[in-house]
Amino acid sequence: MAVEEEGLRVFQSVKIKIGEAKNIPPYPGPNRMRDCYCTVNLDQEEVFRTKIIEKSLCPFYGEDFYCEIPRSFRHLSFYIFDRDVFRRDSSIGKVAVKKEDLQKYHGKDTWFQLQPVSADSEVQGKVHLELRLSEVITDSGAINHKLATRVLECQGLPIVNGQCDPYAAVSLLGPSRSEAKKTKVKRKTNNPQFEEVFYFEVTRPLSYTKRQFDVEEEDVDKLALRVDLWNASNLKFGDEFLGGVRVPLRVLGQAGVHDAWYFLQPRENGGKSVKVEELGSLRLNIVYTEDHVFPSEHYTPLRDLLLHSANVEPVSASTAHTLGEVCREKQEAAIPLVRLFLHYGKIVPFISAIAHAEVNRTQDPNTIFRGNSLTSKCIDETMKLAGMHYLQVTLKPIIDEICTEHKSCEIDPVKLKESENLDTNRENLRQYVDRIFNVITTSGVRCPTVMCDIFFSLRESAATRFQVDQDVRYTAVSSFIFLRFFAPAILSPNLFHLRPHHPDPATSRTLTLISKTIQTLGSLAKSKSANFKESYMAAFYDYFNEQKYADAVKNFLDLISTSGKWDQKSIETPIMLKEGSVKLTIKRVDGKGSKGTKGRFMIKRAQGRNRFGMKNFKKRWFRLTNHEFTYHKTKGEGALCSIPIENILAVERLEEESFKMKNMFQVIQPERALYIQANNCVEARDWIDILTKVSQCNRKRLSTYHPSAYLNGHWLCCKLSADAAPGCTPCTGSLPANIQLDVDGDRETERIYSLFSTYMTKLIKMQEACGSKSVYDGPEQEEYSSFVIDDPQETYKTLKLIVSAVQTLEHQHTKYKRDKFKKTKIGSQEHPIGDKSFQCYVRQQSESSTYSI
Numbered sequence: 001m002a003v004e005e006e007g008l009r010v011f012q013s014v015k016i017k018i019g020e021a022k023n024i025p026p027y028p029g030p031n032r033m034r035d036c037y038c039t040v041n042l043d044q045e046e047v048f049r050t051k052i053i054e055k056s057l058c059p060f061y062g063e064d065f066y067c068e069i070p071r072s073f074r075h076l077s078f079y080i081f082d083r084d085v086f087r088r089d090s091s092i093g094k095v096a097v098k099k100e101d102l103q104k105y106h107g108k109d110t111w112f113q114l115q116p117v118s119a120d121s122e123v124q125g126k127v128h129l130e131l132r133l134s135e136v137i138t139d140s141g142a143i144n145h146k147l148a149t150r151v152l153e154c155q156g157l158p159i160v161n162g163q164c165d166p167y168a169a170v171s172l173l174g175p176s177r178s179e180a181k182k183t184k185v186k187r188k189t190n191n192p193q194f195e196e197v198f199y200f201e202v203t204r205p206l207s208y209t210k211r212q213f214d215v216e217e218e219d220v221d222k223l224a225l226r227v228d229l230w231n232a233s234n235l236k237f238g239d240e241f242l243g244g245v246r247v248p249l250r251v252l253g254q255a256g257v258h259d260a261w262y263f264l265q266p267r268e269n270g271g272k273s274v275k276v277e278e279l280g281s282l283r284l285n286i287v288y289t290e291d292h293v294f295p296s297e298h299y300t301p302l303r304d305l306l307l308h309s310a311n312v313e314p315v316s317a318s319t320a321h322t323l324g325e326v327c328r329e330k331q332e333a334a335i336p337l338v339r340l341f342l343h344y345g346k347i348v349p350f351i352s353a354i355a356h357a358e359v360n361r362t363q364d365p366n367t368i369f370r371g372n373s374l375t376s377k378c379i380d381e382t383m384k385l386a387g388m389h390y391l392q393v394t395l396k397p398i399i400d401e402i403c404t405e406h407k408s409c410e411i412d413p414v415k416l417k418e419s420e421n422l423d424t425n426r427e428n429l430r431q432y433v434d435r436i437f438n439v440i441t442t443s444g445v446r447c448p449t450v451m452c453d454i455f456f457s458l459r460e461s462a463a464t465r466f467q468v469d470q471d472v473r474y475t476a477v478s479s480f481i482f483l484r485f486f487a488p489a490i491l492s493p494n495l496f497h498l499r500p501h502h503p504d505p506a507t508s509r510t511l512t513l514i515s516k517t518i519q520t521l522g523s524l525a526k527s528k529s530a531n532f533k534e535s536y537m538a539a540f541y542d543y544f545n546e547q548k549y550a551d552a553v554k555n556f557l558d559l560i561s562t563s564g565k566w567d568q569k570s571i572e573t574p575i576m577l578k579e580g581s582v583k584l585t586i587k588r589v590d591g592k593g594s595k596g597t598k599g600r601f602m603i604k605r606a607q608g609r610n611r612f613g614m615k616n617f618k619k620r621w622f623r624l625t626n627h628e629f630t631y632h633k634t635k636g637e638g639a640l641c642s643i644p645i646e647n648i649l650a651v652e653r654l655e656e657e658s659f660k661m662k663n664m665f666q667v668i669q670p671e672r673a674l675y676i677q678a679n680n681c682v683e684a685r686d687w688i689d690i691l692t693k694v695s696q697c698n699r700k701r702l703s704t705y706h707p708s709a710y711l712n713g714h715w716l717c718c719k720l721s722a723d724a725a726p727g728c729t730p731c732t733g734s735l736p737a738n739i740q741l742d743v744d745g746d747r748e749t750e751r752i753y754s755l756f757s758t759y760m761t762k763l764i765k766m767q768e769a770c771g772s773k774s775v776y777d778g779p780e781q782e783e784y785s786s787f788v789i790d791d792p793q794e795t796y797k798t799l800k801l802i803v804s805a806v807q808t809l810e811h812q813h814t815k816y817k818r819d820k821f822k823k824t825k826i827g828s829q830e831h832p833i834g835d836k837s838f839q840c841y842v843r844q845q846s847e848s849s850t851y852s853i
Helices: 099-105 217-222 296-307 319-326 330-343 347-361 374-386 388-405 422-441 449-465 472-491 505-523 535-544 547-560 681-694 745-758 760-775 792-823 838-848
Strands: 003-005 008-022 036-042 045-049 060-068 075-083 089-098 109-113 126-137 143-155 166-174 177-182 193-202 206-208 213-215 224-231 240-248 257-263 281-293 576-579 584-586 602-604 618-625 628-632 639-644 650-653 664-668 673-677
Touching: 008 036, 008 075, 045 060, 045 681, 060 681, 075 099, 075 281, 089 099, 089 109, 089 281, 099 281, 126 224, 126 240, 143 166, 143 224, 166 193, 240 257, 281 745, 296 319, 296 330, 296 745, 296 792, 319 330, 319 347, 319 745, 319 760, 319 792, 330 347, 330 374, 330 745, 347 374, 347 449, 374 388, 374 449, 374 472, 388 422, 388 472, 388 505, 422 505, 422 535, 422 547, 449 472, 449 547, 472 505, 472 547, 505 535, 505 547, 576 681, 618 681, 650 681, 664 681, 745 760, 745 792, 760 792
Parallel strands: 584 602
Antiparallel strands: 003 008, 008 060, 008 281, 036 045, 036 075, 075 089, 109 281, 126 143, 126 257, 143 193, 166 177, 166 224, 206 213, 224 240, 576 618, 584 618, 602 673, 618 628, 628 639, 650 664, 664 673
């Protein structure tokens, strides 16, 4: 989800590898081990949770998480929790990285010390204050000064133990001042509107004339206003601190007025003295990306160069190929290139061109496509995008079964447990391999068309290049579909969205043995047993040393490398697209108002109900396929209700005011609407996106909708009383109908520009290499040997155009940053004053202030 900034869209995303924790403090008592899990939080909002690693003080998680960040945030936080025998969760420690510090750790494996979790470490949110110093003439004629402090509102306060009932305590601090006043408590909101004014007498020497007053500088410097936010608690431990701010009165300046937003801060001495090393540490790899995307016309020169790449002769002189040459890792270039070419329908000719060039450079058919080339990485990325649902419908059922059955499949005699039988384990493993092999080799009809077209091109190029080798047309395809697609998905199902978490060690071992066998079966190697270093694997493979397995592989490869023969749209089998990752609740709504219960809900507005009570709150499991949207009493049971995809007219957010609940959205049908609450903001966006995409081509889609609910006899948004009244707000912009290829072409072009800008020195060096190669037709200089340059003159022309396009965009970015800096007002709602920005605010005010009373 993009944030609009004066014609420019800003996207935020984060990719995290949660590695392991070490030196977690032992549990007090005889059983010193802990059952720990890790959560990922945007500020305090949990958006991801790892599985629980049992009985370990050094838990290994090995989990990846990626999300588009749909809102602003201050900290990316990670919590380690321990679950005790009573299934109670207690926090051990946390890692909190400020948004502005994320680039320090970009793409690096980093060990972070766990910090203690306390009220001060959980501070978040901001407060809006207005201060005004005014003169008051008393009955005796004396002149006093009063400070009027107006506490307007707060936003984004932390939620404590599932609730937030905030109030503000306001104090004037100074050498002899300790006045404290409180606002009223605002119930059940973390965005309270206070709108309360407090007056404090400011007594100090002053001089008075008719038109102005002065306050002595040294006295002002000694005075400060303190505003603390508290959560009114019913617990015996007292109210919980939510955050505070200290405002020196010198910010009033000569005008005597100050109106600004402030980030809430921890107390200066709020943290307890805890030895950090006692809490352990957590290994993380964080990649935070912020894309600033201009209107589409700014990218036309660079985009045209990129999309023309497949037509350039030789292809090594093209813009896309050049990106692969200058990037440190081919994967860096492959990700945005593939997404861009998929978006514009040019992925097959581009991959065909670079694959054909790579095949012609390959001398040995046994090494074809075995390196980490741009071709290999682009095909890998294409399979991940276009083939994800194919992978799920093919492998997910059997992978789920393996992960839940926990059958012993260890066939290494050295690792065998005393209670296990080697022959039984071999039979268990053989059955799993047989079943996975069969579902793969009979799935050819479901292979996406774009993958079939690419495999056809690989097969033709390899067969033409190595005409003597009859198997090369198979190995060229199997090196991708088996070695880089099915085998890795079996080995690490969590990375391919087949499982929510990394499997436990025993199951992971089973999947490793299956993956090895499937990889060897798919490779069609001449000597199968020689592929295994372990003798026990070679012996196990004898089960599959039959011609029928090789024939099945060849028939499958023939099928998926036949271009354009199969149309995915004709497949009748439903493909599961998304399920609720947590239990959800259906709530019956009557139109007279309603109150939400605590927790995470899916909420349906039922028809024909006049009243509702607690008995109407029922937990349900939601499931989405490419055919229907259903809900079930529990996961795995039959559907209680089914909504055909063609009946979904719109999917939009629902305003919080409707039910006083966050992260809500609505699925609008011809006769009713489902009101749904997701677990968090990321999950809500995911549901909205996928439901919108799968229903995008429906003929009767709405153009307008109601952003709030119909309650108390009228729509809350537009106040119309007719429940069938047309929507009052335009539906959000259309999205691509193809659920697999939801790509923003301008965003991908911006990412490619960013890569070219980062590696500009390599572009210049590549230009030098072209000149050197053109002038000196001899041995290549060592510093230029890493570049593939088949035609120096054509490559130099392309490089010159790339540099020009990149520099034009660079000027645009520089202008945007300069203009934004000029327009940034520190202390505004968008840029609150923080611990590091106060001096900037004072300087900004002094530069722009004028003296007038």
